Amino acid sequence: MKFNIALLAGDGIGPEVIDQAVKVSDAVAKKFGHEITWKPALTGAAAIDAVGEPYPDETHEICASSDAVLFGAIGHPKYDNDPSAPVRPEQGLLKMRKKLGLFANVRPTFTFPSLLDKSPLKQERIEGTDLVFLRELTGGIYFGEKGRRDEGETAYDNCVYTRAEVQRLAKKGFELAMTRSKKLCCVDKANVLETSRLWRETVQAMEKDYPEVEVSYEFVDAVAMRLVQWPNSYDVLITENLFGDILTDEASVISGSMGLMPSASMGADIALFEPIHGSYPQATGLNIANPMATVLSAAMMFETAFNLPEEGKAIRDAVNKALAEGIVTEDLADGDKAYGTKEVGDYLAANI
C-alpha cells in the first residue's frame, strides 16, 4: 500500500523523537512492502519563528491531503510566561484540531510490567491497569465564545455542546468498548452543569443500541479520586474536552510509563498520532529524549488509520524487546547504561 503521511515535528525534542518514528515506520514499510511518502510541515513555535503563525495554511493543506498526521510536540519556554500573548503555539494546536475536525482524542493508559516500579502508586494499585480515555476535542469551553466586559473587569467563557457532538464521540466510545471488556464510563458533572446533563441523557439514550455494553455514570470529581485509588477498575471512559484534559493527564502519570504513552486524535476524514509527553525543551538536541511514545504512536497509526494490525504489532514487539534488553534512554535506565534517542531508534528499526 502507499501512504502520504504529514510529518509535524514541532518544537523541543519533537524533531528528534519524530526522526526515530520515521526510521521505524520506514523499516515496517520495507518489511511489509508498503511505500510511505513523508510530508514535513511546520507547526508550533518553529512555525511562529518561520512564518509568524503556529498552524500555517500550508501546513493545513499538507495535513488535510495526507492519509495520516504524525506529530511530535509543541511548546517553547519563550512563550510560557505570558498566556495572553497574541500568538502562542497552543493556538496552533487548537486551530489544527478544529480545522482537521479531530473530535476524538484517544488516550490509552496501560502498564509495562518492567516499568511498574516507576509508578508513584503502589504496585498492587497499578497492576493490570489498561484503560482508554476518549476525550472530546473540538467543543466545550475551549471553543465557546469568550471575552471580557465591564472594561475588562469581568471575564467569561462559554461551554457549549450539541447532542450531535456528544453522539459522535459516544459512538466511538461504545464501539471501542465492544472491542474490549464492554464497560463504558461516562464522566460528567451532571449534578451541576447543563452541558453534562445533555451528555448524560444522550449517552443514556444510546445504551439501547449497545445492549451488551455496561454503562456507568460518574461525576468528574469522583473519577479524579478513583483514578488514583483503583485505576484498574476502569476500562473505556468518555468525557468532554476540559474534563478530558485534566483526567487524561492525571491518568498518564499513574502508570509509570508516561514516556511511552501514545495517543491518537480522530476525525471523520483524518487522524493524527502523537506522544502524550510535551516538547521537553531542556532536553532539546541532547539525544536523551525517549522516542518510544512517538514510535508507539506510529504503531497506533498503522493499526488505526491504516487498519494494519500486523505492522503495529511488529513495532510493539520491537519496543518490548528493547525494554527487556535494556536498550532504553536515561529516563528508564535506572543507573544502568543509558542509550541515546538515536541509538534506541536504530535498535527498534533493526528489530522490525
Place this chain on the structure above:
Amino acid sequence: MKFNIALLAGDGIGPEVIDQAVKVSDAVAKKFGHEITWKPALTGAAAIDAVGEPYPDETHEICASSDAVLFGAIGHPKYDNDPSAPVRPEQGLLKMRKKLGLFANVRPTFTFPSLLDKSPLKQERIEGTDLVFLRELTGGIYFGEKGRRDEGETAYDNCVYTRAEVQRLAKKGFELAMTRSKKLCCVDKANVLETSRLWRETVQAMEKDYPEVEVSYEFVDAVAMRLVQWPNSYDVLITENLFGDILTDEASVISGSMGLMPSASMGADIALFEPIHGSYPQATGLNIANPMATVLSAAMMFETAFNLPEEGKAIRDAVNKALAEGIVTEDLADGDKAYGTKEVGDYLAANI
C-alpha cells in the same frame, strides 16, 4: 465566651458523626469555660423529605444568625440516578454557599505518619505532604447562566468571574501563604480560558503587596499530574470553583487519611466547617463511620472562626492520642479491634 453554632447534620452518617463533634466540642467548652448553644437545622435529603426543600429559609435564618455552622454530610441514593430531578440535595448545598456568601473553601491535605500505609502512593511520594487548597466556591461555571436552546439539542453553561471575586479569594491565599511557607500556586488554564487569564493577571498584580510570597502559575492539567507525582512539592494553592472541585478531591485520596480530612468554607460574615467525606449511605445507623474528620472540623472551627488555637489543639491532641492508642473505627483498624463511632467520640471527649 458564648457561641451559637448552627448544626446541620444532614443525611446518611451525618447525624452520627455530628453527634461526636458536638460531644467533643462540649468537652472543650467545659474545659476552657465557654458556653455553646447548638442550633439544629434541617438540610439535604432530610430537609427535602420534611419540608420539600434542601435548604429551607428557616435553616438559612439559623445559619445566618449563628457564629459558625457545623455541617455533617448530605446526599441520598434515592436522588442519585436522575441528576435532572427538580429537587436535589446538591442544590441545597449550592444555595447555601451562595446565600451565606461562602466564597472560599479551605481544604487541607496532610498526612498522619501512622496512616501513611493507607495511601495509594508509595511512602516516599507522600511523606511530608501538607498542602492547602483555597477553592473559589460561589462563582464560575457553577453559578453562570445555563440552559438549552435549539429545542433542547444544544446545552450551555457560562463561566464568569469578576476581578473582585478573584481578588478576595487570592487575598486569603496570600495571607495563608504568609502564615506557612510563603509559597503560593495559582492554578488556571490561562493558555485557553479568558476567565483564567483574568485570574492570572489579577494574582500577578497582587504580588507586589506580598513581596515575600513566591508565586507560581501552573496549568490545571499539570497540577493534576504533579499532585500524584510530588504532592509534597505544593503548599498553598488557589483556584476557581470547578478546578477546585476536581483537584481537591484528587488531593484528598493521596494522603491515605481521607476519613480524617476537615474543611472550612469562609465568607465575609460566617464560616462553615465540615468533613470532606460524603454521606456514606450504606453505613447509616451502623455506628461504624469514622467521626474524626468531623471532630477535626470542629477543631478548625475553634481555631479559625473563634480564634481559639488552644481549644483546637486540645482536639487535635486527642485525635492523635486515639490514633496512637488504636481507638479507631474499622476503616483504620487494619484487622485489630475496631471501635464504634460513638465509642471513638466518647474517648475523644474524655481526653480533652
